[in-house]
Amino acid sequence: xxxxxxxxxxxxxxxxxxxxxxxxxxxxxxxxxxxxxxxxxxxxxxxxxxxxxxxxxxxxxxxxxxxxxxxxxxxxxxxxxxxxxxxxxxxxxxxxxxxxxxxxxxxxxxxxxxxxxxxxxxxxxxxxx
Amino acid sequence: xxxxxxxxxxxxxxxxxxxxxxxxxxxxxxxxxxxxxxxxxxxxxxxxxxxxxxxxxxxxxxxx
Numbered sequence: 001x002x003x004x005x006x007x008x009x010x011x012x013x014x015x016x017x018x019x020x021x022x023x024x025x026x027x028x029x030x031x032x033x034x035x036x037x038x039x040x041x042x043x044x045x046x047x048x049x050x051x052x053x054x055x056x057x058x059x060x061x062x063x064x065x066x067x068x069x070x071x072x073x074x075x076x077x078x079x080x081x082x083x084x085x086x087x088x089x090x091x092x093x094x095x096x097x098x099x100x101x102x103x104x105x106x107x108x109x110x111x112x113x114x115x116x117x118x119x120x121x122x123x124x125x126x127x128x129x
Numbered sequence: 130x131x132x133x134x135x136x137x138x139x140x141x142x143x144x145x146x147x148x149x150x151x152x153x154x155x156x157x158x159x160x161x162x163x164x165x166x167x168x169x170x171x172x173x174x175x176x177x178x179x180x181x182x183x184x185x186x187x188x189x190x191x192x193x
Contacts, residue, residue, distance in 0.1 A: 009132055016139040020146065024165065027142030030172050034135050037176075037183045044186050051190065069192065076191030080184075 006039060029091045036083060070115055074108050081107075134179065138172050 013035045020028040051072065058068045081104025088097035145168040152161040187193065 009135070013135060013139075016135075016142070020139070020142045023146035023149070024142055024168075026165075026169050027138070027145070027172065030169075030176050031135070031138050031142065033176055034138055034179060037179050038132060038135060041183060041186060044190060048190050072191045073193055076187055076193045079191075080187060 002042070006042075009035070009038070025091075029087065032090060033087055036087070040079075040083075067115060067118075070111055074111050077104055077107050077111065080104070134175060138175065141168055141172055 013031065017028050017031055020031060054068060058065060081100055085097040085100045085104075088094075088100060145164060148164055149161045152158075152164065
C-alpha cells in the first residue's frame with residue numbers, strides 16, 4: 001500500500017511546513033522541494049514499468065520507435081518544467097514560474113516539430129498529386 | 130523511499146528558528162542572521178545532491 005505512505009508523508013510534511021512557514025519561509029520552500037523530489041523518486045519505479053509496457057506495445061504494433069522516444073522526452077520536459085514552476089509559484093515568484101513554463105513550452109514545441117513534419121509528409125503522400 | 134532527509138531538513142529548520150529567536154532575545158541580531166544563512170546553505174547542499182539524483186533518474190527514464 002504505497003498510497004498510505006504517501007498520504008502520511010504528505011500530512012507530516014504539511015504540519016512541518018505550517019510550523020516553518022512563519023519563521024523561516026526559505027526552509028519551508030526547501031522542505032516542499034525535498035518532498036516533491038521524494039514523491040517523484042518513489043514513483044519512478046512504477047513509471048519505468050509503465051514505460052516498459054509502452055515500449056513493448058510499440059514494438060508489437062510496429063510503430064516507428066522515434067515517436068515514442070519523442071513523447072517520453074516531451075513528458076520529461078513537461079514534468080521538470082512543471083516541477084520548477086510550482087516551486088517558484090509556491091515561493092511567490094510568479095515571474096520566474098511563468099518564464100520556466102514558457103521555456104518548457106518552447107522546448108516541447110521544438111521536440112514536437114519532427115512529428116508535425118512527419119504528419120504533413122504522410123498527408124502529402126495520401127493526397128493525390 | 131528515504132524519508133529521513135525530509136525529517137532532517139524539518140528538524141534543522143525548526144532548530145534554527147528556535148535558536149534565532151533565542152539569539153534575537155539576547156540582542157545578537159547579526160549572529161542570528163549568520164545562523165540563518167548557515168542553515169540555509171547546509172540544507173541547500175543536501176537539496177542540491179537530492180536534485181542531482183532526481184535529474185539523473187529523470188534523464189535515464191525519459192532518456193532526455
